[in-house]
Amino acid sequence: MTILANQTRILVIDDEEQIRRALKSVLSARKYQVLLAQQGQEGLELAAEHTPDLIILDLAMPGMTGLEVCQELRTWFDGPILILSVHGTEADKIAALDLGADDYLTKPFPTGELLARIRALLRRAGSKLAPSPVVHLEGLEINLTQRLVTRDGTPIALTPTEYDILAVLVQNANCVVTTGLLLSRIWGGDAGDDTQSLRAHISHLRKKIEVTPSIPRFLVTEPGVGFRFIVP
């Protein structure tokens, strides 16, 4: 297999043969270079050898678990890690995110969603130094360089905290942002777990930016995990 210099490399670590096969076919068709590993140790070796741009990691594996692999990877790998979990293992999912994984998908997932996650993670990883300064969303414009939020040209009044929350979410557009990360980014290290006031700020923020605040479409909640700002 020749590895082309301009191709994006994705490493899939999953013990299920069917999943590896399906992901290989889906990703290869989208011109990604796919590396497959069927267990944690092999995955670590492949990652060290080929330095992939993104790693898709299954949580439930015999032997070295996905959590352990994630922990090990984060000691030297700073590319995005996408977790695959199954319904009913929310605790593991959150633990993986806390260990430095970037996002997760619950099996079974539609291909469209998988590709959207991969694109969002790669975009974020590639633009770490220069985040996209202006976001347009159905008449809503968020300008990060000017710290300005407008709807149809009219400025929307946000409190500093609301703006900071929105900025963190927009910088990580389409990627999950855990409650913990949000708290530490807004209030610093000693924020503790004041999730209740964070919830109140989010609620105010939604009333200002959402078209239908009662059913949010931009700033959505990831139950038990955190929030995600969706930019189509």
Place this chain on the structure above:
Amino acid sequence: MHPSYSRWYQHGYPIAVGSILGATLFFLLGRGVLPNGLWALLYLLLVGVVAAVCGVRPALVSAVLAFFAWDFFFLPPVHTLQVSDPRDWLSLTIFLVVGVTIGTLAGRMREREVLAKSRELEAAVLNRLSAHLVSFTSSQAMAQTVLDEVAHLTAAAKAAIFVPDATAELQCLQALPQKPGERVAALAQWAHRYKSAIGLPQSPEREDHHVIPRAISKPYQQVSGGTDRQELYLLLQSSTQLEGVLYIGERADKHPYTPDDAGLLLSIANLVAAFLERQRLQTAAYRSDALVEADRLKSTLISSVSHELKTPLAAVTATVTSMLEDDVEWDVPTMRQELRSIHGDLERLHGNISALLDFARLEADAWHPQCAWYEVGEVLGSALSAFPQSLQQRFLCTLPDDLPLLYVDCLQLARALQHILENALAYSPPEAPIRIGAARVGNYQRIWVDDSGPGIPQQERARVFEKFYRGSSAQQSPSGTGLGLAITAEIIRFHHGTIWVEDVRPRGSRFMITLPLTAQRQEQPDDDISEPDTHSGH
């Protein structure tokens, strides 16, 4: 017998003797003032009083004593039992006859009254207990009431009820004032093992009751440690088996139990035995009902799993294998259409597997809500996101902006809503909108889903939340596991809420969820976080 009212009655002989002696001393002061015949009449009056208070036998004793006292102290020659006047012999004879007659008649009346009173009391006690026994649902509560009643009745300081456990070892079910010591437990065990009551007074009319047979009295002597206390160990014998032992400790005044006491206590023991028997049979009946129900559930589950998982699988297999055959050239649009139908089948398979998994987790009691603060819209959004984009357009949500936060497990509640939405989609005509609403009503949050299906008949409304229940109109409607709404109801129950179905006009059903807000109030986050400077850009 209750001590307060039979005190005089119990001490008949001392009262009889004492009253005659006292009266004689008193009469001696007035000797010679009144004629001798009048003293005789006063003595007879006294005999009558003793009879009325103490019954026949003390009255007869007093009559005889009065006879001698009158003769000795009042009939000449005094201080001898001699009689000088032969006519006095006649007086003495008449005195004795009249005294005995008065004593017997008045005494018998008194005894009848005492007996009637005690029967009345017994009847009242038994009546009260039997009324209690039919209403009790727990053995402990029954035992407590019975022991209180027994203690009140007998003035016994200690009482206990023992029942055998699964290994036929006697265990104390309930005791007064506290758990009895080893000696009592050992004696109760002995009574139970040898099916023999201990301490019952011998009584000619009650020969049918168990007393310790001579042949096996030796182990009894061993367990009782040779002491002979006035305590009772009665058998709780029901029609089918020995249900336990009723222990009644010594009376506070150490008086032995009379045959009458024993009779009443045995009646109580019989009532308790009947209650314990009923309780035992009921438990057995419940258990067998539960087993039958579990069996039914298991077989329904297996048939549901095989049907609901295999049907979409069969459809997918049929389509895919057909596409793999090379007898037909598939053009791209047809292939896409086939793939779309496969995707639909797979979605259905996924839905059914998720429902079965939820059900299994609920049945295994392994799905505990992990509550946090969420907005209604967030929960609803989470539920809606599970549906494909094409279906999402059919959901019309109208939520007020000022709904309070809910303290719920978002994933669980979203699953609950998802099942209701699936149900609404399944029973509504194609393209018909599903309306979703929410409102705060007092201390409750209401969330409802309106479909425009055929509606649910009144008598079926409660049953739609049962496992595997399919409504009467379900025959021609799309299939399902029959678990969705049961899972919903269970999740709502976890959140201390309620769920019901009502009609909506012009056509359809409304599934109404009500979640309490009161329990959460004190933790409600402050919704009015004020920040002095509002940020509006530069």
